[in-house]
Amino acid sequence: MLVGMPNRRLAALFAPGSVAVVGASRDPQKWGGRLARGALKGAHRRSVGLVNRSGGEILGSPAYRSLAELPEAPELVVACVPSASFAATVDEALGSGARAIVGISAGVDAAEERAIGERVRSAGAVLLGPNCLGVFDRDEELDLAPWVDFPPGEIGLIAQSGNVSLEIALLAEREHLGFSRFASLGNQADVEASELVEEFAHHDATRVIALYIEDFRDGRAFARAAATAGKPVVLLAAGTSDAGRRAARSHTGALVSDQATVDAACRAAGIVRVSTPDELVDAAGALLRGRRLSGRRIAVIGDGGGHGVVAADVAARHGLEVPPFSDALSRTLARELPPTATTANPVDFAGGAEQDLTSFERVARHIADSGEADALLVTGYFGGYADETEREVAAALAAVDLPLVVHTLYPASAAADVLRAGGALVYGEIERAVRSCSVRAPSATREIPLPAADAFEPVTDGYFSSRALLHSAGIPLAEARPVRTVAAALAAADELGYPVVLKDLSREHKSDGGGVVLGIADRSQLETAFGAGGDWSVERMAPLAGGVELIVGVRRDVRFGPILLVGLGGVYAEVLRDVAVALAPIEPAHAEELLRSLRSAELLSGARGRPAVDVAAAARAASALSHLAARSPWIEEIEINPLLVTPGGALALDARVVSAEAR
């Protein structure tokens, strides 16, 4: 599903009618020299103006002293100047009517960068960078990133590191993959990753969008752009470790979101997340060349048992299933193979292929016909028989109606080439083969919610105003009365009925400091528990037995906005950190999935003799909280801890709101 129109704002960046390079140099080793050479490659398609303070001639073209001197006003200006003159160059470019500026310059002051970005936007132009490596467009023959020799192909690359881009290009070339487009993000003073994803989505020559990102800027917009791109998006998100985060902050001033938040965004948007440049290239290759799987069930076949064992283990680690075949299918396969063969999945031909290589083809076809697998993984020796029959069998295997991935000891064999030509993915390493299945397995994408700032008035800090806010959002709470004296407390308890809970509202962390007294059975216990003045709450005691305590909260990520967190509550669970997160707001059905994805989900459905609790009620409360927070930008953090879930419903037993101002 492709949403909206192409981002015309960016047209001048990739398909400019004219280009100028400010800071062009005669020295071919200098950046200004390489840029001049790169720009001139497109001189048969557009006017190219080289600007150098000293004038003269560069690579046979005249060098002008300023943009103003150029015979034709440039639509796109590349600024490769010292940081001190960057602002002036941008202003000059805008003055000469440029629609797009590529800022190569590094070391520009952060505040100045923001101001420059603002000026560019006001002028209706765009700025890529600064501290970027430029742009490349295969079909436009636009090479303003000539540090990297991008082989032609169908990957659109958006990256926030020059050297990582170079590595990706080199690795892609090794895999006979190439690039349709490249944009170096730099410090994103104006153009952000999300806009580039939108633009690449409308670029027909780009079939896969690949990104290296340290700072997502508007993460929500990024996730939406990826989710609606209508083509696969592969992401290497860096800076998720402590040291990586420290490094990213120095490198591009990135504000880095945590691992779980980025994962939640990727899950929701259907983004394929990878960890290294070579995984990124492999994923792009699988997305360009492999077939989509309709599920996660893999059939593993090979002649020789060890490879099947290893493949099954690796598949399990990547969250794929290698389910045992039905007896019927097993029996059918057994008829094609020697008696020592294993036919349960993994299938071990036990020498059967050595006797008759065509058994590969028949076994594959039976598996495809059975509907018991979503992909076929051939592993091991195939490719090593090296005869005409093997090439014929390879062609027949590729023709079987099931996505085919092959791990072979002989990835450079003729049979491997036949397999590739037939649309199979072929690898020399089992891990890469399995990963490609995982990349092409289905993911459950969702609409990316856009938080709206429309609803709830800020509340002053305090327990009872937090409760009122939750109540207004439809979240059920244990009944409570604010009291300041022991007399009022006794009256409240009489009204609510014993047993009651007494909370000392002056304490910060009630569960740590002992500010909550549970199960007060009568007036004398209440009098004993009640301390000196201050603010207290007397509450109806909820039936804790048979219930499960959850924690439900929303915090605001600096890049991705409100993030809902659900988890098992209580001291054990907090220490064990069994939580799941999603971009808020979410609907109750999604919240229920989230709850059931917890490691401890068994407890909700009645593990170890406990009753099953009302997960739907908990999910409704979590969903309501997520909507409340998403619609209230003043909320920095909001938390129900615990949310008591019993067989009969869910009840917030405590609440806390932190407003942005309060922090």
Place this chain on the structure above:
Amino acid sequence: MLVGMPNRRLAALFAPGSVAVVGASRDPQKWGGRLARGALKGAHRRSVGLVNRSGGEILGSPAYRSLAELPEAPELVVACVPSASFAATVDEALGSGARAIVGISAGVDAAEERAIGERVRSAGAVLLGPNCLGVFDRDEELDLAPWVDFPPGEIGLIAQSGNVSLEIALLAEREHLGFSRFASLGNQADVEASELVEEFAHHDATRVIALYIEDFRDGRAFARAAATAGKPVVLLAAGTSDAGRRAARSHTGALVSDQATVDAACRAAGIVRVSTPDELVDAAGALLRGRRLSGRRIAVIGDGGGHGVVAADVAARHGLEVPPFSDALSRTLARELPPTATTANPVDFAGGAEQDLTSFERVARHIADSGEADALLVTGYFGGYADETEREVAAALAAVDLPLVVHTLYPASAAADVLRAGGALVYGEIERAVRSCSVRAPSATREIPLPAADAFEPVTDGYFSSRALLHSAGIPLAEARPVRTVAAALAAADELGYPVVLKDLSREHKSDGGGVVLGIADRSQLETAFGAGGDWSVERMAPLAGGVELIVGVRRDVRFGPILLVGLGGVYAEVLRDVAVALAPIEPAHAEELLRSLRSAELLSGARGRPAVDVAAAARAASALSHLAARSPWIEEIEINPLLVTPGGALALDARVVSAEAR
């Protein structure tokens, strides 16, 4: 530390004075043909007899009709015959005085295999296989595994799959690594992996022992052999997923231990565990060529920030540290680099190397001098400058006194070759570079305990006999009295003092079925709780508040023997499966480490306002239980659940013993 003498039993397997191949064939494609060719390669060193029922001539050598006809009795016999004649061939070989037999034949009946193994052992000979691929010894020019063309080198390979061995050989060749020896395990009817590890440990030409194993047989002996080999051991243990286990069982009849048990054995023995053949080859390469790290702190340097960010993330995933440098070191580095550089670790030269490539050398030396890192990881562009200076800097980098690992975009460059020649590990992929650091990082090996069957008499099943057993092992238990009548219960409670706990011993899973009543405050509550006849226990109620409930148990792994498990007890923790395991028995100090390795270890040291508990007491109880179980082979499973640990000590509140017969 090398323990014991070389296993002379196996000498005839790797250095035989004479060899015979039974089932030798004229057809060069058949296994018998390849074996004949392989055996004849060593004909200048030893007599080689070829045996074929039809006689005649094979590859210019006479073929004899039986072993008896050979002019010289063979010390080593390779049996490559149909499964039906395998037993007869073995007997004939033993009759002719063979000291070693290599069983290539597959499909021999499992019971027959065992009987054959027994006969071979009684005759004082050894049998490798059957269902194996043969043996290879580089220096002996013994090639009785001619399906694989082993490049010469220093890896000793022991493997349970022919095709996986072939893959390992091909991958090793790609990395310019090779093999000193190879033994194919097959079904281990006689010779097991542990014996081969012992033998390879004494083989000077072997510098690293690499294994592919599906079935460990005597796992404890294997772990001991690896721990005392005196050279690194790399293990690809297959069959750890459900499907993998299913496949391994079919492939070699393997009884497969679970992932956690194999991990515990590897940790204890200092074995490097890998998941795929290419990881195995990479690990062997790092162990042969790289330097040992003295800790897990990595300094990451490069010219360009993105690679540092990615490297830091990958390092964190592999359990390595990328600690921030001291201010002093940071300042020193800053003096060598441009002002835009980052010097905190990762170090980003920010173009500084482009200006002056020798800054690499100076930065590296400062880091080495500081003592703040255990290895230096250079990442990114280095290798791409491609001039004389770069080669000089590469040599200087390799000479710096710190283990050096390089990830470069140009692994085939001249600079990369200089780095390799200087002892650096050089990779084209960051993940491999980081993994090599991890492989060479120190591990805390331990002496592998050998369970002794010397101590505790079997007890009859039953709660009080289990308690008596634990008591005899010195484990403190809550005081208890067995009762059968309400009168006896009341008397017992009076004696113990209220509150008491009442347990219905007729129930199987007391915590699920409600067979335990806690906190009985007085006689009337006890009368109410007491049901009809049967066996009951009245116990002194332990002070649960402020305590942590642990589960401590020992179960018997089919291959690795008694395995101690410690974990957080209670229903939440059981569901969250927060457990740690070790080969039993272990000493209290090790048990305490194990307890502190739990995800929930914070709870023991007093998280969230709770008191710190007596972990040492818990560790003593766990250690005592591990000794008890290890010395009592009749115990199939033994469990204390819960073991209550309070600030004042540890107390077993419930116990269960399952004897091997009872299962």
